[in-house]
Amino acid sequence: MEVRGSSQPLAKVDADALAVPVFKGEKADNEFLKTLDKAVGGLIGSVIKSEEFSAKEGETAYFHLSGGGLKARRLLLIGCGERGDYKARQVSQMAGTATRFLRSKNAKTIAIVPRGDDDAEKTAQYVIAGAIMGLFEPDKYRTKEKEQREITSFEVVIDGADKGALQRGVERGRIIGESVNFTRDLANEPGAYMTPIIMAQRAKAIAKEFGLTFDALDQKQMEKLGMGSLLGVARGSDEPPRMIVLKYTPPRKAKSDGLLALVGKGITFDSGGISLKPGENMELMKYDMTGAATVFGTMRAIAQLKPSIPVLGVAPCSENLPSGKATKPGDVLRAMTGKTIEVINTDAEGRLVLADAIAYARKLGATQVIDMATLTGAVSIALGDVNTAILGTDQVLIDAVIDAGREVGEKFWQLPLDKEYSNQIKSDIADIKNVGGKKAGTITAAAFLKEFAEGISWAHLDIAGTAWGDPATPFRSKGPTGIAVRTLVEFVERAARGN
């Protein structure tokens, strides 16, 4: 799909279909809708008046136009709820609804008039990213009834906008939307097609394409470094693990001493290991590498947007399977930092691979770490699929991530991490144990990670509840959501600008 911006008046927009947002309570009497209504012979006024369409979020009204004052052949009205709530999130969702809906109607060329309050650059970015994300489908391996229709061109129309700003926004939106879909594509792959080795190949490919440095530690190298925590998870599997490292180095480095690392859990399939999971929904555990995929997607975008600070991406990748060699409940592992861990439950493996990854990021010079992981089922109980949990040791960092999320339309909610929670992970025979009992499962998982984030600024995102969308919505297919990529890109760019 070709994407572009246009600052033409809407009557001149040439496309198979034109999509416009409509807000709750709006009548066809304000300047924008009045002009449009007139051009389409009163269709808008009539559909609103009939109460067939009330502009609830995600609602649509669709017309074929004959003659009239528009060059576009069809018109799609998209409900966007309250005018005052129409921010980045709603703008992107509106664009996703437009592309999904109009693709299903076989429209090839689409234009959107977003009516956003942000400047043209931002509005165009949110529209294009949302439009591209809307088109993601998880049906890669379907041979029949596959979604085969394709939109060939997509135009965001902001009357009178500065052409340069519009162009920048379109390009940024394209980079970000494609990178979110890159993450979703990896997360969607079956375990057999996305092993740690294949993860490394995919990371290497983006490094080559967009100019990042790439490294992947193999088992021997990890043994040398004493990564007993990660290796304890990998032991039950025939597929070898990898610690994947991507690095972005800016063309012109801003003055800054610290180094930010993004660290993502890369369990390419989580069966639970010896503490085997129940069969129901186990197939979803292919997406237990979404944290790693989020790191790759974010690095892929950063490499193209070129902010002025260096960023490290670290992805500890392994399967978690049972076998005669597998780590057993009761075993004790020694992490890279020297800390000993009693494994109570082999299904709490994400924190084990992250422990060595955070330690390795520190070894590579990271002073600030944001990790992301499909870490606990408990986070869905606490926050459902609406908010991503954020916890950490640096309130300034946590607030900055939450703020970046608010800007781009992704929601985070902080959970507490008082030191008392650490009592729950005390072990009788080792330094710590890998589960903290039934209470506060998301928090005790974070308390475990905190043990490996000493001396650095650290935040942790538990994306287990938000990384997989079910059911589909008007703006997004069922399946991987790509959550947090947009937020992390925004966070890095803000950090590079020094705010």
Ligand code: BES
């Ligand atoms: N990968 C799972 C968490 C998960 C659950 C992700 C559902 C996505 C959807 C993780 O490795 C896990 O199994 N966690 C256990 C921890 C428990 C044994 C302390 C859990 O949440 O049940």
Ligand code: ZN
């Ligand atoms: Zn698990």
Ligand code: ZN
């Ligand atoms: Zn897991």
